Amino acid sequence: MGKEISQAVIRRMPRYYRYLGELLDEGVERISSNELSARMNVTASQIRQDLNNFGGFGQQGYGYNVKYLYEEIGKIMGLNEQHNIIVIGAGNLGQALANYMKFEKLGFVIVGIFDINPALKGKVVRGNQITMLDELDDFVANHKVDIAALTMPKENAADVANRLVQLGIKAIWNFAHVDLELLDQDVVVENVHLSDSLMQLSYNIVKSR
Amino acid sequence: MGKEISQAVIRRMPRYYRYLGELLDEGVERISSNELSARMNVTASQIRQDLNNFGGFGQQGYGYNVKYLYEEIGKIMGLNEQHNIIVIGAGNLGQALANYMKFEKLGFVIVGIFDINPALKGKVVRGNQITMLDELDDFVANHKVDIAALTMPKENAADVANRLVQLGIKAIWNFAHVDLELLDQDVVVENVHLSDSLMQLSYNIVKSR
Numbered sequence: 001m002g003k004e005i006s007q008a009v010i011r012r013m014p015r016y017y018r019y020l021g022e023l024l025d026e027g028v029e030r031i032s033s034n035e036l037s038a039r040m041n042v043t044a045s046q047i048r049q050d051l052n053n054f055g056g057f058g059q060q061g062y063g064y065n066v067k068y069l070y071e072e073i074g075k076i077m078g079l080n081e082q083h084n085i086i087v088i089g090a091g092n093l094g095q096a097l098a099n100y101m102k103f104e105k106l107g108f109v110i111v112g113i114f115d116i117n118p119a120l121k122g123k124v125v126r127g128n129q130i131t132m133l134d135e136l137d138d139f140v141a142n143h144k145v146d147i148a149a150l151t152m153p154k155e156n157a158a159d160v161a162n163r164l165v166q167l168g169i170k171a172i173w174n175f176a177h178v179d180l181e182l183l184d185q186d187v188v189v190e191n192v193h194l195s196d197s198l199m200q201l202s203y204n205i206v207k208s209r
Numbered sequence: 210m211g212k213e214i215s216q217a218v219i220r221r222m223p224r225y226y227r228y229l230g231e232l233l234d235e236g237v238e239r240i241s242s243n244e245l246s247a248r249m250n251v252t253a254s255q256i257r258q259d260l261n262n263f264g265g266f267g268q269q270g271y272g273y274n275v276k277y278l279y280e281e282i283g284k285i286m287g288l289n290e291q292h293n294i295i296v297i298g299a300g301n302l303g304q305a306l307a308n309y310m311k312f313e314k315l316g317f318v319i320v321g322i323f324d325i326n327p328a329l330k331g332k333v334v335r336g337n338q339i340t341m342l343d344e345l346d347d348f349v350a351n352h353k354v355d356i357a358a359l360t361m362p363k364e365n366a367a368d369v370a371n372r373l374v375q376l377g378i379k380a381i382w383n384f385a386h387v388d389l390e391l392l393d394q395d396v397v398v399e400n401v402h403l404s405d406s407l408m409q410l411s412y413n414i415v416k417s418r
Binding site for chain 2: 007013041076077078079083091095096097099100102146170173186188190192193195198199200201204206
């Protein structure tokens, strides 16, 4: 993918993918940007602009072929391959992630879940035994791991993240409430900061009064 | 708050708040926008622009008073008041939210947790008994509820959300993977779509190769 596409466009792609998936489920074969616009509550020109970043896909007078567009967006988002995930932190949030069946349908497969609490050792979460963190190196050496999800307290998150990076993991899905400063700048990080999202909610509550 | 401030600016505020909180913990009393810039890895001009939306707070040659700025951003984000939350869906994710102590420190207090699964009835999650969803109306009539967190399957999310809106709840923190179409347009919605975040991660993985 030579061309640099803004992260704002990329952030909108999963929503297109979701709506197209629903259309597919409904048996819709093609859709105009105007119809898609009405359904998604964004302007048709926004849709055309967004999709033009990837070369278009639409045909004048025909609209979009739903299945084709769905598959192409899937490829753009890397969903045509399997991504293996390990979860570091087997608390409620870690176990929630490990239990989400939906991720698997998108090609994201949880292959391991780790913790430092011996009381959790061996407990099975959707087919994966909770493993102690000191076995991480061995595990990563023997499994293909594409993404590490960090659902642990922020105090140790940076250390663990850098250990993961040294083990060759190239992507981190960070739920710890801290900005990770990684040794390797090429590692991809996606943050999910739940408190930030709550604060944005409360800002909008106060503002809307 | 008369002036309309862009959501992009608002989205950056929690991060300022977090860094200023850390500075406070370290005993730092004042900081220049250049120092804050180096620490946060954003430009000093971005910081000044962002904060100028709210009237500035900085003083030429002095910088920012850390405690004052921390408290002012807190007020802007509505953190000077308590927000009561109910969680709808007592699966792993719902229980994870109900267990987060950090939310409480920010003024977000979980006051109830609901499910439809009778096997969960009465189980206590950090002081809150899991309550059956058919008791929701009674509960909301007798408690102050500011925010409902939806951590339930997407199939029922829209129905439950509109029931909550009819009960007078003005804010929804939506983890269900669906766009809620609400009867009342004034209700504030903040979405946390975990699959979308995973897709953005895999896009960046593929792109970085």
